[in-house]
Amino acid sequence: MPKDTFIQLPQDKQVRVLGAATQIFASAGFDRADVARIAQAAGVAKGSIYNYFETKDDLYLYVCQVGLKAFRDQVYGTMEPGGDIFLMVAHMFQAGARFAKENPDTVRLYLNLSSAGMDRFAEAIAPEMESFFADRFKALLGESARRGLIRPGIDVSMTAFLINNLFMTLVVAPVSRHHRIRLRAYWPEEEKAMDDDRGDDDRIRRAVGLIHNFLKP
Amino acid sequence: MPKDTFIQLPQDKQVRVLGAATQIFASAGFDRADVARIAQAAGVAKGSIYNYFETKDDLYLYVCQVGLKAFRDQVYGTMEPGGDIFLMVAHMFQAGARFAKENPDTVRLYLNLSSAGMDRFAEAIAPEMESFFADRFKALLGESARRGLIRPGIDVSMTAFLINNLFMTLVVAPVSRHHRIRLRAYWPEEEKAMDDDRGDDDRIRRAVGLIHNFLKP
Amino acid sequence: MPKDTFIQLPQDKQVRVLGAATQIFASAGFDRADVARIAQAAGVAKGSIYNYFETKDDLYLYVCQVGLKAFRDQVYGTMEPGGDIFLMVAHMFQAGARFAKENPDTVRLYLNLSSAGMDRFAEAIAPEMESFFADRFKALLGESARRGLIRPGIDVSMTAFLINNLFMTLVVAPVSRHHRIRLRAYWPEEEKAMDDDRGDDDRIRRAVGLIHNFLKP
Amino acid sequence: MPKDTFIQLPQDKQVRVLGAATQIFASAGFDRADVARIAQAAGVAKGSIYNYFETKDDLYLYVCQVGLKAFRDQVYGTMEPGGDIFLMVAHMFQAGARFAKENPDTVRLYLNLSSAGMDRFAEAIAPEMESFFADRFKALLGESARRGLIRPGIDVSMTAFLINNLFMTLVVAPVSRHHRIRLRAYWPEEEKAMDDDRGDDDRIRRAVGLIHNFLKP
DNA sequence: AATGAATGAGGTTTCATTCAT
DNA sequence: CATGAATGAAACCTCATTCAT
Numbered sequence: 001m002p003k004d005t006f007i008q009l010p011q012d013k014q015v016r017v018l019g020a021a022t023q024i025f026a027s028a029g030f031d032r033a034d035v036a037r038i039a040q041a042a043g044v045a046k047g048s049i050y051n052y053f054e055t056k057d058d059l060y061l062y063v064c065q066v067g068l069k070a071f072r073d074q075v076y077g078t079m080e081p082g083g084d085i086f087l088m089v090a091h092m093f094q095a096g097a098r099f100a101k102e103n104p105d106t107v108r109l110y111l112n113l114s115s116a117g118m119d120r121f122a123e124a125i126a127p128e129m130e131s132f133f134a135d136r137f138k139a140l141l142g143e144s145a146r147r148g149l150i151r152p153g154i155d156v157s158m159t160a161f162l163i164n165n166l167f168m169t170l171v172v173a174p175v176s177r178h179h180r181i182r183l184r185a186y187w188p189e190e191e192k193a194m195d196d197d198r199g200d201d202d203r204i205r206r207a208v209g210l211i212h213n214f215l216k217p
Numbered sequence: 218m219p220k221d222t223f224i225q226l227p228q229d230k231q232v233r234v235l236g237a238a239t240q241i242f243a244s245a246g247f248d249r250a251d252v253a254r255i256a257q258a259a260g261v262a263k264g265s266i267y268n269y270f271e272t273k274d275d276l277y278l279y280v281c282q283v284g285l286k287a288f289r290d291q292v293y294g295t296m297e298p299g300g301d302i303f304l305m306v307a308h309m310f311q312a313g314a315r316f317a318k319e320n321p322d323t324v325r326l327y328l329n330l331s332s333a334g335m336d337r338f339a340e341a342i343a344p345e346m347e348s349f350f351a352d353r354f355k356a357l358l359g360e361s362a363r364r365g366l367i368r369p370g371i372d373v374s375m376t377a378f379l380i381n382n383l384f385m386t387l388v389v390a391p392v393s394r395h396h397r398i399r400l401r402a403y404w405p406e407e408e409k410a411m412d413d414d415r416g417d418d419d420r421i422r423r424a425v426g427l428i429h430n431f432l433k434p
Numbered sequence: 435m436p437k438d439t440f441i442q443l444p445q446d447k448q449v450r451v452l453g454a455a456t457q458i459f460a461s462a463g464f465d466r467a468d469v470a471r472i473a474q475a476a477g478v479a480k481g482s483i484y485n486y487f488e489t490k491d492d493l494y495l496y497v498c499q500v501g502l503k504a505f506r507d508q509v510y511g512t513m514e515p516g517g518d519i520f521l522m523v524a525h526m527f528q529a530g531a532r533f534a535k536e537n538p539d540t541v542r543l544y545l546n547l548s549s550a551g552m553d554r555f556a557e558a559i560a561p562e563m564e565s566f567f568a569d570r571f572k573a574l575l576g577e578s579a580r581r582g583l584i585r586p587g588i589d590v591s592m593t594a595f596l597i598n599n600l601f602m603t604l605v606v607a608p609v610s611r612h613h614r615i616r617l618r619a620y621w622p623e624e625e626k627a628m629d630d631d632r633g634d635d636d637r638i639r640r641a642v643g644l645i646h647n648f649l650k651p
Numbered sequence: 652m653p654k655d656t657f658i659q660l661p662q663d664k665q666v667r668v669l670g671a672a673t674q675i676f677a678s679a680g681f682d683r684a685d686v687a688r689i690a691q692a693a694g695v696a697k698g699s700i701y702n703y704f705e706t707k708d709d710l711y712l713y714v715c716q717v718g719l720k721a722f723r724d725q726v727y728g729t730m731e732p733g734g735d736i737f738l739m740v741a742h743m744f745q746a747g748a749r750f751a752k753e754n755p756d757t758v759r760l761y762l763n764l765s766s767a768g769m770d771r772f773a774e775a776i777a778p779e780m781e782s783f784f785a786d787r788f789k790a791l792l793g794e795s796a797r798r799g800l801i802r803p804g805i806d807v808s809m810t811a812f813l814i815n816n817l818f819m820t821l822v823v824a825p826v827s828r829h830h831r832i833r834l835r836a837y838w839p840e841e842e843k844a845m846d847d848d849r850g851d852d853d854r855i856r857r858a859v860g861l862i863h864n865f866l867k868p
Numbered sequence: 869a870a871t872g873a874a875t876g877a878g879g880t881t882t883c884a885t886t887c888a889t
Numbered sequence: 890c891a892t893g894a895a896t897g898a899a900a901c902c903t904c905a906t907t908c909a910t
Contacts, residue, residue, distance in 0.1 A: 222890075253893095256893095261891080261892090262891055262892040262893060263892080263893065263894095264890095264891070264892055264893060264894095265890080265891055265892070265893095268890065268891075
């Protein structure tokens with residue numbers, strides 16, 4: 001959805017623009033994000049942004065798409081129906097945690113999709129995005145069940161959904177202030193270590209263990 | 218956080234203001250919500266809103282607090298450390314589903330807390346809100362474990378967290394367009410019945426069953 | 435088309451706003467006219483203009499309507515089917531000339547309706563405006579013919595049109611630079627007296643005489 | 652006023668640029684006309700326009716001059732002091748009508764000269780343009796009067812002016828929406844046939860007849 | 869000479885908040 | 890206390906013009 005102009009830009013300028021937009025959209029939210037500030041942060045003129053994208057909406061959409069594609073590649077990239085589901089789950093949570101640590105702003109863009117007034121973006125981005133994981137993981141679960149690698153009689157859709165929920169709440173959500181507060185409500189002893197990711201890592205490891213126990217035959 | 222003026226208002230006017238604000242904040246989001254439109258929808262003058270609340274922020278905060286208190290009362294209200302945890306979980310999911318169906322806008326206000334630019338509201342509202350359930354449910358789990366009513370050796374914090382997550386994703390989240398899209402990715406056959414709550418109810422019932430199986434000794 | 439807010443304004447503020455808008459629209463044209471400058475000239479805040487009118491378009495439309503109504507009242511006001519057509523024509527040209535001298539900006543607004551990009555305004559204003567004179571004058575001509583007061587066998591529509599054209603080119607048009615240049619092409623000896631209206635008055639008197647000769651039986 | 656660059660361009664590119672500019676200036680008006688869109692419509696780069704002309708103003712001026720020269724050649728071209736004034740008038744109205752039908756955009760450019768904010772263009776174009784006809788026609792009238800071919804004692808300037816006015820309002824003006832609305836006010840029965848030129852042609856024929864009657868001795 | 873990306877001033881419109889009535 | 894007009898700071902977007910390639 002960028003104009004050709006943007007596509008033909010030198011890579012580094014593209015990166016600067018997307019980076020600035022990601023950062024500002026993620027911290028201010030779509031409405032409070034100022035295109036002029038994005039331009040300034042990217043080191044280009046305000047008008048140039050509009051040479052690259054039709055509207056602020058378009059810019060937001062594209063920034064999301066690019067960010068979430070990177071996320072998908074890094075996190076779900078290796079998922080194949082014939083793969084080992086236990087390895088897969090472990091990889092997914094670890095890769096997700098790494099991605100979230102390195103690109104918290106991108107992850108925030110995803111979280112914003114659930115907010116009021118963002119429906120148009122959710123509509124444009126979410127269907128493909130969410131189906132990507134759902135379809136693959138359901139296939140993987142089905143194939144694993146058929147081969148007797150996991151507990152028989154499992155509800156494939158529900159299981160895939162629950163695992164993804166765990167992923168969302170443990171890996172994705174913690175980039176937001178609100179979810180960190182939630183976590184603190186359950187593990188108040190970690191209050192001091194807000195910026196310490198060991199708590200996160202530990203929780204993730206335990207969640208992965210829990211899933212393994214739940215899945216194994 | 219309203220001014221005294223608001224407190225001393227006739228009940229019905231208070232209700233009108235809070236209702237209008239809830240509806241407009243929930244559908245437009247905080248930034249796009251127009252104080253003038255809220256006033257108009259409430260049938261009061263724009264200036265009156267500022268007789269009742271210091272700022273738009275304050276109004277938002279109070280609307281959230283009132284809404285979420287109602288939510289809490291209705292959903293978690295009966296939770297006591299000595300109660301039956303199985304009944305409690307069942308009640309919580311059912312009451313939550315009913316509340317969400319009857320007050321989707323209030324639930325949306327809660328969801329918005331996770332968005333970019335809403336940190337100040339999360340900060341003000343979430344700690345008490347989240348602890349309310351976390352503390353009580355952890356106590357209930359602890360007491361139940363001590364009395365041998367649930368499977369021994371359970372990780373209390375993690376279990377409470379997971380159950381709350383399930384609640385969030387199955388009961389709370391579906392009020393948002395984005396989450397409905399997510400659900401459709403896992404249960405695409407329900408595509409036609411987007412507005413049909415039978416799917417929701419069924420998922421919730423199964424989730425409650427799942428929790429029971431997980432908890433029972 | 436103004437909002438109620440404008441209608442309920444003190445007369446003098448209404449006058450100031452309409453006056454400023456007329457002046458600036460007339461001198462700069464719709465596109466180059468800056469709402470901020472209109473506000474400033476009217477001594478109100480920029481935002482206030484938008485309390486009074488939905489859009490710049492609406493403001494323009496209303497300014498035209500008010501101005502042209504005044505024009506109509508002053509120039510065509512006394513026209514009645516049973517009146518004396520010779521007196522009527524004389525009055526019309528004299529009153530028109532006076533109005534144009536006293537309110538050149540209003541007259542310019544009318545001239546602008548013929549320009550590219552102004553179709554939407556022409557569409558909204560012209561039909562009623564033009565029919566007002568056309569209908570009345572055709573009725574007057576018809577009645578006069580029936581009573582034998584004017585030359586028989588006259589083409590009523592064409593005659594009304596031609597008289598109105600004369601009015602337009604001699605009375606209305608001279609407020610524009612372009613038409614003054616046209617006039618100079620036909621009466622170059624008056625070059626010195628660009629701001630002198632004696633030339634205008636003289637032409638108008640002669641035109642009225644010409645019409646009388648043409649009409650009289 | 653184009654740069655040499657433009658003059659040395661292949662004919663067809665010149666034609667494309669002038670055609671595109673004419674079309675867009677005429678439909679959008681000077682201010683709303685976008686140089687980029689003109690370039691695109693002409694199939695040249697935006698920057699190239701500025702290789703051809705100093706400014707947008709210059710482009711507009713030149714487009715007008717070229718268009719109006721064509722108009723003049725086609726309509727007034729054959730006018731000579733010794734010619735037959737009756738033939739001349741008939742030719743002028745017919746040729747004008749044909750030109751307006753074939754080049755309405757060019758004619759619109761002329762009409763725009765009377766608008767607010769276009770004075771600088773009127774100043775540059777109109778004096779020569781208007782004098783061209785005025786001088787020649789006055790000479791023709793004078794010569795005809797001297798030779799006794801037309802009614803004696805005629806007011807040459809006023810007559811030339813009135814004939815030109817008729818030409819303007821019947822031949823030139825109908826390219827504008829506003830003037831078509833005016834026409835409809837006088838001949839409402841033609842409402843259905845807005846795009847039908849028979850009404851125009853008929854009116855023009857009658858006007859020519861009227862002029863002949865007026866002029867003939 | 870041709871191209872089209874870059875620029876930034878400028879313009880319309882919105883809206884939280886104030887304040888006189 | 891209610892009202893709603895007034896305010897002006899932003900914010901999105903446009904576009905004439907420049908300039909490096």
